[in-house]
Amino acid sequence: MAKVFIYPATSLILSDLVARFNHKPLGAALGIRERIQTAGIDSPPLQITPEEPKRGLKYAAVEVPSGVRGRMAIYGPLIEEAEAAVIVTDADLAFGCMGCARTDELILFSLRQSGIPILELKYPTSDEEGIRFVAAIKKFLTGLPDGGEA
Amino acid sequence: MSQKVRIAQLSCGPEYSGVQKEIYDAAEAVGAEIFFPDIALADVERAVEGFGLDVRSADLKLMIARGMALVDGKVDADGVFIGTCFRCAEAAIVRNELRRYIPGHSKLPVVSYSFTERTTSGTLLTRMEALTTIARRRALxxxxxxxxxxxxxxxxxxxxxxxxxxxxxxxxxxxxxxxxxxxxxxxxxxxxxxxxxxxxxxxxxxxxxxxxxxxxxxxxxxxxxxxxxTVNSKGAVYLADHQHGTSTVIDIGGMDNKAISVIDGIPGTFTMGGICAGASGRFLEMTAKRLGVDITELGPLAMKGLGRNVPMNSYCIVFGTQSLVNALAAGSSREDVAAAACHSVAEQVFEQQLQEIDIKEPVIMVGGTSLIEGLVYAMGQLLQTEVVVPPHSQYxxxxxxxxxxxxxxxxx
CATH class of the missing domain: 3.30.420.40 (ATPase, nucleotide binding domain)
Structure with missing residues (x-):
């Protein structure tokens, strides 16, 4: 079993796919709802305190906005823990999304710098692309240590 | 108990900055409640396209969609609080444009703020109170x-x-x-x-x-x-005998500065700065002390000098004062130094605050610093307009x- 970071971290579909192939998904475990009645699209379920942006200083300098550092306080340790990553770019909001594009840039950069195996895919826009999309993820996850359908 | 004033929050980053509770607390303290306009995910991209500002952050897209829903009357609110992370350029653009767009297309009062993890409910209190006053006390x-x-x-x-x-x-x-x-x-x-x-x-x-x-x-x-x-806006248009129509009120205070775009005596958009002492009346007090004159003499002294003759390399109250001391040591006249100090404060307010509101004439300067004529002159030069200082402006x-x-x- 490998620890696989998923991006967008809020994608329940990616989280489910990773778990189906016997790995541990590292993400936010947040569902994106059809209606948004919270402060942000990826609002955290628990109150984050002003301490989180300070902890985030490990991943981003003080001139980086506090919202980025607060997110990095959560995702930074997960990236450090990750043994592989699946990244889906240009995703539809409903597939899963992160509220802050600047954090996205830093997360993707950190993952690419980490040296772990990474599968990067564009979000599919047709049925055919969708089939190839799932097949590529399946192949990647199966190839990871102890990977296989659960 | 009177009904709570409903303030719509349009924001990016307050939860992950750890300050959402501070926003709630500030609203609660002034008898208001924060709510997030209910938006369908499917409407977000459509709204952003309609608004025409192509941003990448999903929460900024959500802000735009919510702002448009408020203007279109799909969501009812008494006021709007717009907040984004300090130092985020993308968010600053959205915050600015929404701050212009909402009052331009509705009667909703708007206050905006860029926060850090150090923002407290106390910092937000006066702004929230102003929003509730405008909503609750329109008749007054x-x-x-x-x-x-x-x-x-x-x-x-x-x-x-x-x-x-x-x-x-x-x-x-x-x-x-x-x-x-x-x-x-x-x-x-x-x-x-x-x-x-x-x-x-x-x-x-x-x-x-x-x-x-x-x-x-x-x-x-x-x-x-x-x-x-709200009180100073009302006092300013009353004393300037300009109670109807638009005007801009500038109050450079001892601890913070207020720039208010006023319509019929009621604030439309406003900013309140208080982070840097170099942009406050305190800097002018320190300058007067260094020059050995009373604060009331600083203005006339500045009017006799030329600020551009003194290099000011910093807006900071400490380093700015150092620049003035260096200039005096290098032979600059006291008049030029006084003028440079007035220009420095006016320029900082101009650059950091007046860009955040729509400047409408007449521009009315009030508060104790409005008696420093060198400061009023510097502000007039920067705004390219004649600044009005009404009688009793210090009161x-x-x-x-x-x-x-x-x-x-x-x-x-």
Whole structure:
């Protein structure tokens, strides 16, 4: 079993796919709802305190906005823990999304710098692309240590 | 208990900055409630396309969609709070454009703020209070004449001012440095009453404003305790005799600066800065002290000098003062140094605050610093307009309070 970071971290579909192939998904475990009645699209379920942006200083300098550092306080340790990553770019909001594009840039950069195996895919826009999309993820996850359908 | 004022929050980053609770607390403290306009995910991209600002952050897209829903009347609110992370350029663009778009297309009052993890509810309190005042006290803010005998007290960070008004005229004034808040207020009140030739018992209503408004208001058993954004706007257009139409009010205070875009005496958009002392009246006080003149002499001195002859390499109150000291040591005249200090403060307010509101003429400068003519001149040069300084401009908060308090005179 490998620890696989998923991006967008809020994608329940990616989280489910990773778990189906016997790995541990590292993400936010947040569902994106059809209606948004919270402060942000990826609002955290628990109150984050002003301490989180300070902890985030490990991943981003003080001139980086506090919202980025607060997110990095959560995702930074997960990236450090990750043994592989699946990244889906240009995703539809409903597939899963992160509220802050600047954090996205830093997360993707950190993952690419980490040296772990990474599968990067564009979000599919047709049925055919969708089939190839799932097949590529399946192949990647199966190839990871102890990977296989659960 | 009166119904809570509903403030729509449009924001990016407050939860992950750890300050959402502070926003809730500030709203709660002034009898308001924060809510997030309910938006369908499917509508977000459509709204962003309609708005025409192509941003990448999903929460900024959500802000735009929510702003448009408020303007379109799909969501009801009494006011709007726009907040984004400090130092985020993408968010600053969205915040700015929404701050222009919402008042431009609706009657909703808007306040915006860029926060860090250090932002507290106390920092947001006056802004939230102004939003609720505009929503809740529109009828009171529409008052154009003072009636009866009323008193206004402005308990500011540097000075405490009191004004007694009688039948739409200023009858007495009092002005004391703020040391012990209540003692300073009592002294200012005592002077104002004596000058007006009336006693406390003659007063039909009392209003308080400024930093110490709650403490002084309780002490004086005030009828009206109200933040300085709405009070100063009202006082400014009243004293400048420009109660109708648009105007811009600038108040460079001892601890913070206010820039308010006013429509018919009521703030539309406003900013309140208070992070940097180099942009405050305090810097001018320090300059006057260094030059060995009284603060009242700084303005005339500055008018005789040329600010551009003195290199100012920093806006910081410490390093800025150092620049002035260096200039004096290098042979610059005191007049040039005084002018440079005035220009530095005006330029900083111009660059950091006045860009955040729509400047509409007349531009009215108020507060104690409006008596420093070098500062008023520098602001006029930067804005390329003639700045109006109404009579009694240093008593602006006290006058506004006395005027609005007359709404509480019995029989009104």
């Amino acid at each position: 803010l529409a008052r154009e004449e003072q009636t009866g005998i009323t008193m206004g007290v402005d308990s500011g960070s540097s000075t405490t001012k009191a004004v007694v008004m009688k039948d739409n005229e200023i009858a007495g004034t009092g002005w004391h440095p703020t040391t012990e808040v209540l003692k300073s207020a009592d002294s200012a009140v005592s002077d104002a009453l004596e000058m007006a030739g009336v006693t406390r018992e003659d007063l039909q209503a009392i209003g308080t404003t400024g930093y110490g408004r709650f403490l002084v208001g309780k002490h004086l058993e005030a009828d009206l305790i109200q933040e300085e954004l 602006i908060g006290a006058v506004g309070s006395a005027l609005l308090a007359s709404g509480f005179v019995k029989g009104e």
